[in-house]
Amino acid sequence: MSTAAFKNYIDGQFVESTETFDSIDPSTGVPWAQMPAATVADVDRAVEAAHRALRSGPWASMTATARGKLLVRLGDLVVANAGRLAELETRDTGKIIRETRAQIAYVGDYYRYYGGLADKHEGAFVPIDKADMEVTIRPEPIGVVAAIVPWNSQLFLSAVKLGPALAAGCTAVLKASEDGPAPLLAFAELVHEAGFPAGTISILTGFGHDCGHRLTSHPLVARVAFTGGPSTARQIVINTAENLAYTTLELGGKSPVVVFADADLDSAANAVVAGIFAATGQSCVAGSRLLVERSVKDEFLARLKRKAEAIAIGDPQDPATEMGPLATLRQHERIESIVAESLAGGGRLVTGGARPQGKTNGFYYAPTIIEAPDQTLACVREELFGPVLSVLAFDSEAEALSLANDTPFGLASGVFTTNLAKAHRMARGIHAGVVWINTYRAVSPLVPFGGYGQSGLGREGGLDAIRDYTRSKSVWIRT
Numbered sequence: 001m002s003t004a005a006f007k008n009y010i011d012g013q014f015v016e017s018t019e020t021f022d023s024i025d026p027s028t029g030v031p032w033a034q035m036p037a038a039t040v041a042d043v044d045r046a047v048e049a050a051h052r053a054l055r056s057g058p059w060a061s062m063t064a065t066a067r068g069k070l071l072v073r074l075g076d077l078v079v080a081n082a083g084r085l086a087e088l089e090t091r092d093t094g095k096i097i098r099e100t101r102a103q104i105a106y107v108g109d110y111y112r113y114y115g116g117l118a119d120k121h122e123g124a125f126v127p128i129d130k131a132d133m134e135v136t137i138r139p140e141p142i143g144v145v146a147a148i149v150p151w152n153s154q155l156f157l158s159a160v161k162l163g164p165a166l167a168a169g170c171t172a173v174l175k176a177s178e179d180g181p182a183p184l185l186a187f188a189e190l191v192h193e194a195g196f197p198a199g200t201i202s203i204l205t206g207f208g209h210d211c212g213h214r215l216t217s218h219p220l221v222a223r224v225a226f227t228g229g230p231s232t233a234r235q236i237v238i239n240t241a242e243n244l245a246y247t248t249l250e251l252g253g254k255s256p257v258v259v260f261a262d263a264d265l266d267s268a269a270n271a272v273v274a275g276i277f278a279a280t281g282q283s284c285v286a287g288s289r290l291l292v293e294r295s296v297k298d299e300f301l302a303r304l305k306r307k308a309e310a311i312a313i314g315d316p317q318d319p320a321t322e323m324g325p326l327a328t329l330r331q332h333e334r335i336e337s338i339v340a341e342s343l344a345g346g347g348r349l350v351t352g353g354a355r356p357q358g359k360t361n362g363f364y365y366a367p368t369i370i371e372a373p374d375q376t377l378a379c380v381r382e383e384l385f386g387p388v389l390s391v392l393a394f395d396s397e398a399e400a401l402s403l404a405n406d407t408p409f410g411l412a413s414g415v416f417t418t419n420l421a422k423a424h425r426m427a428r429g430i431h432a433g434v435v436w437i438n439t440y441r442a443v444s445p446l447v448p449f450g451g452y453g454q455s456g457l458g459r460e461g462g463l464d465a466i467r468d469y470t471r472s473k474s475v476w477i478r479t
């Protein structure tokens with residue numbers, strides 16, 4: 001895998017771009033590489049190639065088993081190149097090397113899982129009530145897929161789209177975020193090496209307002225799979241309206257973590273700290289709202305403060321580092337401003353709230369805990385996408401549930417208790433696509449993932465995801 005010059009990968013070729021932009025190393029704030037900005041013409045070429053590959057050519061006539069083998073090979077190549085991919089992701093996004101290595105190891109599992117499913121996704125014979133008729137149902141690929149990902153976890157968020165899309169027989173154009181696109185442009189080399197026919201997968205990067213807009217409003221795109229922020233999602237729904245492209249949306253969250261007094265408090269504290277401060281809080285499932293039973297609040301907060309202040313903040317490429325910088329200056333500025341607003345509005349700073357000591361360069365921000373008097377503070381309501389935990393106390397299970405659900409989001413949640421019946425009641429009552437009980441942030445290719453409310457539409461992962469990239473054709477035969 002070479003990384004000397006990053007190029008877009010369109011119709012089976014690595015292409016020079018007429019326009020480029022600087023990619024910034026978040027640990028220094030200094031540009032480290034030039035990235036190709038795809039133009040509208042580049043997008044058109046990629047979509048047209050995907051359409052040709054879908055209609056004619058080797059991909060269109062390939063058996064599901066052969067498609068599946070290509071996906072498994074791609075998964076193997078990701079694992080074989082995990083070290084290099086992780087290094088690039090860390091360099092371009094500031095996500096620490098421990099986390100990028102760990103995540104890329106299971107990105108390979110997603111391609112292998114969907115590769116294995118490609119020839120197990122069956123149609124049906126329908127026993128209708130007519131003696132001289134037979135009906136079969138054929139699951140057919142829905143068409144050209146536009147996959148759009150945000151900058152965080154780009155390899156993972158692409159795998160949950162490309163895996164089921166290609167297993168279903170679709171072709172795809174993947175747009176890497178303009179922030180931190182290096183790992184996906186390097187991944188394109190593995191797609192090429194795996195031997196996918198030209199046009200089956202194109203990978204490009206560029207800006208949302210031109211390249212992203214064109215991709216999601218292109219008349220030949222039948223399916224849009226988007227992960228990102230809610231305001232971009234609304235724009236994308238408008239983009240897709242003209243062509244009525246089927247769209248799934250994986251959006252943000254303000255995930256509650258509920259800690260009852262009867263929980264194993266030390267293991268809960270470890271999970272809460274990892275739940276919010278992993279990836280410097282830049283994770284859609286970040287457990288950013290802690291709801292803790294009042295009788296243990298002070299003791300629990302003291303544990304959290306100790307653990308948060310012990311986190312080793314530093315160079316993201318150093319394997320000893322436990323928390324790196326934020327990915328962009330814009331994120332850093334936004335977090336500074338929401339924290340200031342929340343403290344002015346009555347929040348009590350438990351720890352953090354500023355740059356970590358000695359970190360004058362780069363986009364570093366200290367692990368921050370704010371105790372909030374109620375749910376109205378900006379740090380409680382808004383997704384910050386940063387290392388800021390808001391804390392509220394509750395007195396009863398009913399109050400915990402009501403606070404947990406007092407948000408327009410509904411992506412993930414956590415419940416810590418040793419009372420099994422209470423855990424089940426909370427799991428039933430919480431409005432979120434994921435409830436983790438006595439654990440946090442577990443994922444698997446076998447398990448569906450997605451949000452309620454403003455956290456999105458549709459599910460990724462699991463068997464259902466592949467159905468979402470097919471449409472059924474009913475074939476009626478007079479016998």
Ligand code: NAD
Pocket residue numbers: 148149150151152153157175176177178206207208209211212213216227228229230232233235236239250251252253283284285383385411455456
């Ligand atoms: P973003 O919405 O700003 O950008 C996401 C992608 O959309 C980028 O590739 C961008 O170029 C593209 N885009 C922007 N405008 C566009 C337009 N008009 N048309 C088409 N594409 C356009 O998101 P971000 O700041 O990069 O990422 C953070 C957000 O992503 C957070 O809200 C986070 O919660 C969410 N997220 C969700 C999940 C999930 O699975 N639910 C996972 C990770 C991140």
